[in-house]
Amino acid sequence: MDDACDKLPLTKGKFCPVPPPLPCQPTTSYHHKCLVIDRSSLGRKSTVSVATRDLWEQLFDEAYGADVVINTDSGGKIYGHASILGMASQVMKNTLKKSKARNQPRSFAICGVPHDAVCTFIRFLYSSCYDREDMEDFVLHLLVLSHVFVVPHLKRECELCLEKGQLNIENVIDIFQLALLCDAPRLSLVCHRMILSNFKAVSATEGWKAMKQSHPMLEKDILRSIVEADTRKKARQRKLNERKMYLHLHEAMEALVHICRDGCRTIGPHDKVPKEDQVPCGFAACKGLELLARHFAACKLRVSGCCGRCKRMWQLLELHSHICADSDVCRVPLCRKFKERGGKQNKKEEMRWKILARKILRSKSISGAQYFSIVVSTS
Numbered sequence: 380m381d382d383a384c385d386k387l388p389l390t391k392g393k394f395c396p397v398p399p400p401l402p403c404q405p406t407t408s409y410h411h412k413c414l415v416i417d418r419s420s421l422g423r424k425s426t427v428s429v430a431t432r433d434l435w436e437q438l439f440d441e442a443y444g445a446d447v448v449i450n451t452d453s454g455g456k457i458y459g460h461a462s463i464l465g466m467a468s469q470v471m472k473n474t475l476k477k478s479k480a481r482n483q484p485r486s487f488a489i490c491g492v493p494h495d496a497v498c499t500f501i502r503f504l505y506s507s508c509y510d511r512e513d514m515e516d517f518v519l520h521l522l523v524l525s526h527v528f529v530v531p532h533l534k535r536e537c538e539l540c541l542e543k544g545q546l547n548i549e550n551v552i553d554i555f556q557l558a559l560l561c562d563a564p565r566l567s568l569v570c571h572r573m574i575l576s577n578f579k580a581v582s583a584t585e586g587w588k589a590m591k592q593s594h595p596m597l598e599k600d601i602l603r604s605i606v607e608a609d610t611r612k613k614a615r616q617r618k619l620n621e622r623k624m625y626l627h628l629h630e631a632m633e634a635l636v637h638i639c640r641d642g643c644r645t646i647g648p649h650d651k652v653p654k655e656d657q658v659p660c661g662f663a664a665c666k667g668l669e670l671l672a673r674h675f676a677a678c679k680l681r682v683s684g685c686c687g688r689c690k691r692m693w694q695l696l697e698l699h700s701h702i703c704a705d706s707d708v709c710r711v712p713l714c715r716k717f718k719e720r721g722g723k724q725n726k727k728e729e730m731r732w733k734i735l736a737r738k739i740l741r742s743k744s745i746s747g748a749q750y751f752s753i754v755v756s757t758s
Contacts (some may be wrong), residue, residue, distance in 0.1 A: 435506040447475065448486040449501065461485060467504035468528040482521055489524070496520035503533055512538050519557060526561035531728045546570065548577055550588035558592065574601060575608050625742035627664070631698055632739070634662040638669070639710040642756035646672060648710055668695075701736040 384408045418572060441631035442458035449457040489497050498518035503509050503521075514521065518540050526711060539688040546569065555570035574581050583589055591598050643665045671692050680686040700717035703709050724732075 385603065406458070409413070423623065427546070430694040432506050432508065436502070436508070439502055439505040446484050448484050449497065450486060450488040450490075452490055452492070452499045453494060455497075457498055459501055464501070464504060468530055470528045471504075492520040493517065498523070500524045500528075500533070502685075504530070505617075507532070509536070518545060519554070522557065522563070523560055526563075534563065538563055540568050541566060546573065548573075548580050549580060549584055550586065551577075552584060553592050556590065556597070559597075571601075571604070575605060578605055621738075621744055625739045628735075629739050629743050631664045631668065632693060632702060634660075634664040634668050635695060635699055635711060637662055638665065638672070639712065642706060643669065671695075698736065699730045700741075702740060 426740050439459070445458035445460055447459045447461050447464060449459060451457065451527040461475050466474055469726065474487050475485055477749060478487050489500075495513070499513040499517055500521055509521075513611065514536070518537050522537040523534060525531070525537060542565075546554060551570050551573050558564075558567035558570055587598075605619075608614070634643075637643060637660060639648060642648060643660050643662070646669045671688060674690040675681060678689050679684050681689040682688055696711065696713050697717045699711050700706065700714050703711070703714050703718070706718050
């Protein structure tokens with residue numbers, strides 16, 4: 380005993396035991412079977428060996444010590460073990476309790492689905508494995524069985540199989556109805572999105588025509604959701620267009636300050652001479668403002684208000700006065716006069732300008748910028 384203790388490494392005068400080896404990596408597949416790991420338990424890893432899973436497969440195939448008979452369509456029989464089936468499904472446990480009989484194996488029937496689908500389902504309860512070909516052939520039947528017998532991890536696998544490859548225009552209506560019946564919200568949402576994005580093609584399928592006759596209320600709900608989705612799309616597009624407009628106005632305000640303070644190309648403040656070798660500015664609105672300012676300076680209809688381009692320039696100058704931070708040092712023409720006139724305007728008109736200025740500032744989140752801020756009237 381002392382010799383064994385002497386071999387242990389010491390850390391600060393204390394014995395430090397050797398750590399155990401790390402667990403092996405989880406095996407995700409073997410042969411042609413696909414191992415399903417429950418994704419709901421995050422951080423947990425599967426360390427089940429291939430040999431263990433083979434034992435479960437062998438136990439199901441050979442039905443050694445089976446005490447349950449499952450009757451299927453066409454006279455088929457599947458043998459199983461009550462303890463395993465009951466632990467895998469609470470619904471099946473309750474069914475087995477009701478079918479308990481003396482001196483004979485318990486039995487119950489699973490009808491309405493193919494025998495091979497039931498066999499795949501029972502095999503999954505043993506080893507959580509399935510053949511990919513069986514899943515592709517009986518995915519709808521397995522979805523129904525997983526819902527009826529409350530096997531959530533199998534239901535997730537069926538949903539993933541349908542989402543990744545088997546869902547198409549022709550069967551989306553049928554799968555949508557099945558997803559609603561089987562309480563599969565993710566699958567029903569995926570189907571609903573496909574219906575919305577391909578409604579013209581979906582409405583011409585046989586599944587849609589059959590649904591109109593069997594579930595007219597569901598058809599009305601889908602049509603109502605399409606109208607609502609179209610309304611939301613139009614509202615979203617309208618907001619995007621408004622945001623673009625506010626961004627353009629914000630750029631125009633920045634360009635106006637840049638022209639009146641620093642000068643740009645061939646236009647600028649009266650006390651500065653434009654430089655021929657001046658580097659081009661980064662404001663896209665400068666060129667348009669330059670042309671508008673030259674027209675504004677030379678237009679004879681500016682005062683009478685009959686010129687549309689001059690009206691636009693007046694509006695830009697007034698808009699600048701509502702977002703200018705300090706009109707005392709501002710170089711933009713008429714900034715102070717427009718601000719002084721703001722208190723004498725109609726309250727409704729003044730509020731309209733303030734709302735526009737607030738939206739422009741919010742479009743780029745520059746409410747604390749150097750040249751722009753919302754001016755609150757003290758009147």
